[in-house]
Amino acid sequence: MKQQQRQQQATPRHVDRGSPAGSEEAGDVIDVEQAEAALVEHYPRLVRLAYLVLPPGQSRGRRVLAAHGVVQRTLPRQRSSTRGLGLPAQRAGTDAAIDPGYAFVRLRVLRAALSGRRAVRRPPLFPQVWGLRLFPRSGGADELALDQALSALSGPARAAFVLRDLERLSTPEARRVLEAAGVAHAREALDEAERAATPAGSRDRSLLESPEFDPCALQARPTDLIRRRQHGRAVLAASAAVLVCGALLGMPGDGWGPDGAAAPPYARNAAAEAALDPGKLRVSSATAWKQAARQDFAAWPARGDRIHDKALLRRALAVWARPGAGVQVSATPGTAPGPAAGPAQLLFAGVVDHAVVVLLHDGLRVVRYAEAADGAGQTDGTGAALDFARVDGAAGDAASALVVSRTQGNVRYLTAPWVTSARLLDLVKPDAAGQPVVIGAGGVTSPVPTAQPAEKCTTWPALQAGGRLLTDLGELAPARLTYGRPRRPGEVTGKQAKAAWARTACQLAAVRGQGVRTVNAWQFARQPLPTGAGLAAWLCTRAETWRGAGSRTMAQIQPPAPSGAPYATGSVTAHAEGGTACGPRNPRVLAGVLWKSPAGTWWLLAAGSGQVTSITARGGLHAQAAGRFLAAPATAGDHAELTGRLKTGGRIEALH
Structure with a gap:
């Protein structure tokens, strides 16, 4: 097992010269704002879906409240990954998947409706109106027959029916969504839904989209008036008892009044x-x-x-x-x-x-x-x-600014009292002049754009406040960006530092929402490339968190950029969670990659920091070189385990 781990750690990745960065694709991540926009736009559709999938045993009024509760609690608390969730792609000529945000929220609604949690079985106290019952409008005989048919199905089968006949997903797409929602036997659920005896119009949306199944179009009726009157005296007596107990157990003094959205108080000290x-x-x-x-x-x-x-x-x-x-x-x-x-x-x-x-x-x-x-x-x-x-x-x-507001792709910062000026910079365009950012009398800045998910990263905003470079990574505290040796990193001010960050900025998407405190980029080597292809820069990027643990280290190679794209993003060759590599405690690193030259030949490249005196490759490819650089002919698909010797006589393994 240990040998297998070492082989995985030192296996270089394939990198084609001129290919885009190996950073995380934007389509793999859903922002809270994106999910919120999808929920607001498609709220009636999502509530109808939840209403149809929820267990039919409860009354229609309680199921209406439960459906609204399920949808309103589906927003994620932070930026979320969609990898492995089985979200279907958009298909031409159908609205089966309106956008990734909708597909993501729909999946969370299905999970909650199928989970059978207490929150679903027992809807919250709100929303409700005292003395009134809310329920959907009554339909005809066909709607009643369809409701009875759905009630006879299992929960997964109801979800399969809705995905196929309301959401108009194909069978493979519906199966992927069901499996992502936690259905263990998705195929059986689809078969059960297909066998259901339903009236005409059930399979073409006409009945499923009727007011009978619309939890947003409700009727109001009074509750039992006679019973309410009978219990009136009991309620008054109980209220008097509560007032007496509240006066005895309440807070000292005059009290604070309403606590807004707070839950009931617990034991105090x-x-x-x-x-x-x-x-x-x-x-x-x-x-x-x-x-x-x-x-x-x-x-x-x-x-x-x-x-x-x-x-x-x-x-x-x-x-x-x-x-x-x-x-x-x-x-x-x-x-x-x-x-x-x-x-x-x-x-x-x-x-x-x-x-x-x-x-x-x-x-x-x-x-x-x-x-x-x-x-x-x-x-x-x-x-x-x-x-x-x-x-x-x-x-x-580290105490220069805090995010005070985040709306519509912009943030406002509350700056420290010692910060007197700020500028907006684009890390991807280091040669462009920055724009002044207004700091109001209360320390709040004008809106500053934040990096948005996109298929191709073309911009990455950063705030230069008092000489420090800050960027928003989805936290209350922005992350500080630095450049240089791990033990004494400096500000991103020189031409080399700006160019390095221009080719690294788009990789910051991989550490959003992780509680990052600082991110340092360190160029630990510049290696001559074979066939006279120029010099390649090797960088180590390390993100430190406020909690100490959970740091993330990435090694990347930045070959000469093609003409017309002087700041093309480098390629990530290795990454590690935790550890001390490239940090102040262990400022050394070894990394390797399979590189394709402009002539079409493959090479194994490896480079180490200044303490490395030799590099050895073993496994599918054998090579050795004195010094801290290795360049050996290779073929596509080769694998190698890289190790190095240090000046102290110690051994170092390649970053994985």
């Missing part, structure tokens, strides 16, 4: 009470950072036009301590989304892009609370969001 009191929030003065011994988030002043809004701050703290079921909560990997241990520090409170935002810092984490500016959703939590991100140990460069 003094530290927890202090953390929930907006009057005890720590606030730094506007000039405290000038005399602070350490420039970090603790030195940031409180800014924004709502920092004195006690009701807003109370809601933000209460939701932080106990977010309700409707609150959208996200946390970067390795970040605990729990309540604060004591009073936090207020960094910002104000209206930004039609949302009210509160930024708080508890010494280890930054917490962002947001709610709709018009007050919608404050009661049931549907308009509230809570985001957590680790920032422990952040100081100086």
Whole structure:
């Protein structure tokens, strides 16, 4: 097993000179914004699908609420991969898969409707209207017969029926979606759906698209009026008891009033009470950072036009301590989304892009609370969001900015008080002049574009704030980009550094949403290519996370760029999760690749950092070279295990 792992670690990848980068394709990733847009656009269609697939045992009214609940809880909390999910491709002449975002959300709806979870069987308290029952309109005899036929099918068979006859997927596409949704016997489910005895019109959408199966077109009827009247006196007595108990067990003083989207409180202690009191929030003065011994988030002043809004701050703290079921909560990997241990520090409170935002810092984490500016959703939590991100140990460069708003492909940053100017740069175009970014009086920048998923990466925005280069990777804290030796990386300012990042920037998509703190690019070698093809640069790119663990290292080769594309993205030859390679603790690396020359011949190339004194290739191809470069003739498909010797006499294996 160990020998097999070493062979996989040192097996070079095929790279055709002039081919595009080996970065992750945009089609493999769905952003939260993309999924949200698909959900909003196709909401009635998704709710109808959930209604048809849910178990028929419950009443029609409860199934309506359950269907809406399933769809409204399908949005992912962070950027999600679609690899292995079996999403069908768009087929000409049909709307079977409107877009990848819709296919992704549809799959999550199917999973939830088929899972049989308690949340599906028991719909949440909201939405509902006291004293009214909501249910779809009644159909005719054909609709009733179809409903009975679907009720007789198993859950997977109902899903297969809907995918085939409502979504109009082909049998192979429907089978892939069912398998991705967790159906163990997708073929049997399709066969069961095919055998179902259904009335005319069931297979051409005419019945499935009728108001009988539309959970968005509802009728309202009163509940049992006589029973409600009989229980009136009991309800009044119970309410009086609750008021008495609330007065005895309530909070000291005058109380705080409504807690917005927060869940009911749990057992309290003094530290927890202090953390929930907006009057005890720590606030730094506007000039405290000038005399602070350490420039970090603790030195940031409180800014924004709502920092004195006690009701807003109370809601933000209460939701932080106990977010309700409707609150959208996200946390970067390795970040605990729990309540604060004591009073936090207020960094910002104000209206930004039609949302009210509160930024708080508890010494280890930054917490962002947001709610709709018009007050919608404050009661049931549907308009509230809570985001957590680790920032422990952040100081100086690492505490230069935070994301305060993210809308429609743009972000706004809240900059540190010591940042006085900022410019927008495009990493892919290092020769282009940057654009000035306005920093308002409250420290909030004008909208800055963020990198968008696309088939071909042609741009990667970055913010230059106070000489530091920052880029948005989907976190509250932007990642800092550096260049140079791992133990003493520098800013991305020189021509060589800018050119290296221009050919590396598009590979940052592979580390989005991973809680990345810094990304350093290090050119550890420049190798003469065989047949006089010029010099190739070998780079090692290492992304460090706030949590320490989970770092990602990539080795890439950047052969001479073709004419007309001076900054073509390099090709990733190896990558590793964790470890110390290319980091300050172990600043050395060895990497290899199969390279096709312009003449059409194949070569095994390998290069090591300055400590490497010899390289040996074993396995399907045998070669050896003194020094830190190896170039040996090869054929397509060759495999080799690369090892090297160090100046200290030690041994190094190739990055895998």
